[in-house]
Amino acid sequence: MIRSDRYTWLKYGSYALLMLGFFLLQSSRGTAIWLGGAAVNALPFVVASVALLDGPYAGGAFGFAGGVLLSVNSAGVEGFQSLSLGLFGILFGLFGAQYLRNILFSALAGGLVCMAVEGFFSYIFHDLLVHGMGLSQAFGLFGRQLLLSLPAGVLAYAFVYAVHRRFTEESL
Numbered sequence: 524m525i526r527s528d529r530y531t532w533l534k535y536g537s538y539a540l541l542m543l544g545f546f547l548l549q550s551s552r553g554t555a556i557w558l559g560g561a562a563v564n565a566l567p568f569v570v571a572s573v574a575l576l577d578g579p580y581a582g583g584a585f586g587f588a589g590g591v592l593l594s595v596n597s598a599g600v601e602g603f604q605s606l607s608l609g610l611f612g613i614l615f616g617l618f619g620a621q622y623l624r625n626i627l628f629s630a631l632a633g634g635l636v637c638m639a640v641e642g643f644f645s646y647i648f649h650d651l652l653v654h655g656m657g658l659s660q661a662f663g664l665f666g667r668q669l670l671l672s673l674p675a676g677v678l679a680y681a682f683v684y685a686v687h688r689r690f691t692e693e694s695l
Contacts, residue, residue: 530690530691531690533690534577534686534687534689534690534691535581537686537689537690538569538573538581538585538683538686539585539588541569541679541682541683541686542566542569542585542588542589542592543592545565545566545569545675545679546566546589546592546593546596548565549562549563549564549565549566549675550596556671559663559664559667560664560667561664561665561667561668561670561671562668562671563668563671563672563675564593564638564668564672564675565672565675565676565678565679566589566592566593566608567608567611567633567634567637567638567641567672567676568630568631568633568634568672568675568676568679568680569585569589569679569683570582570585570586570589570608570611570612570615570634570637571611571612571615571630571631571633571634571637571676572630572634572679572680572683572684573585573612573683574586574611574612574613574615574616574619574633575615575616575619575623575625575629575630575633576625576683576684576687577616577687578616578620579612579613579614579615579616579617579620580613580616581612581616582611582612582613582615582616583609583610583612583613583616584609584612585612586608586609586610586611586612586613587605587608587609587612589604589608590602590603590604590605590606590607590608590609591604591605593605593608603644604641607637607640607641607644608637611633611636611637611640615633615636615637619633625684627677627680627681630676630679630680630683631673631676631677631680634672634676634679635669638665638668638669638672639665642661642664642665642668646661650664
C-alpha cells in the first residue's frame with residue numbers, strides 16, 4: 524500500500540472514531556447534558572469541520588454516517604437526519620472550498636447554519652404541528668441547544684483539525 528493511501532485510511536478512520544466518540548458522549552445516559560429539554564448536538568460541527576478541511580466528498584460521507592447515528596438514536600422520521608446531514612456536508616464542503624478559510628469560525632458558522640435549518644424544519648413539522656409550541660418557546664429551545672452545543676463544536680473542530688494536520692501529506 525502506498526504511504527499516502529495508508530495515511531488517508533488512518534485519517535478517515537480517526538474521523539470515524541472521533542464522530543462515534545462525540546455521538547456516544549452526547550447520547551449515553553451518564554454523559555448526556557440536558558438543559559430545559561435541549562441537548563448537546565456536536566455532530567453538525569464535526570461534519571462542518573470535516574467538510575471544510577477535506578472537501579465535499581468526505582463531508583457528505585461523514586454527514587450521512589452521522590445522520591445514521593442520530594436516526595438510530597431518535598424517535599423521529601427515519602432517514603431525515605441522514606439526508607439532511609449528508610446534503611449539508613456536500614453543500615458546505617463545496618461552499619467552503621470556494622468562499623471560506625479553514626478556521627474555527629467558519630466551522631462554527633457551518634454547524635450553526637445546519638442546526639438552524641434542522642431546528643426550523645423540526646419546529647414546523649413536529650413542534651408546531653404535534654405539540655402546538657409557540658415561536659418564543661422554539662427560539663428558547665434553539666438558544667439552549669446552541670448554548671450547549673457551541674463548546675462541543677469548538678472541541679470538535681480542534682480534534683478534527685489535529686487529525687487533519689497529522690495525516691495530511693503537506694504536513695508529513
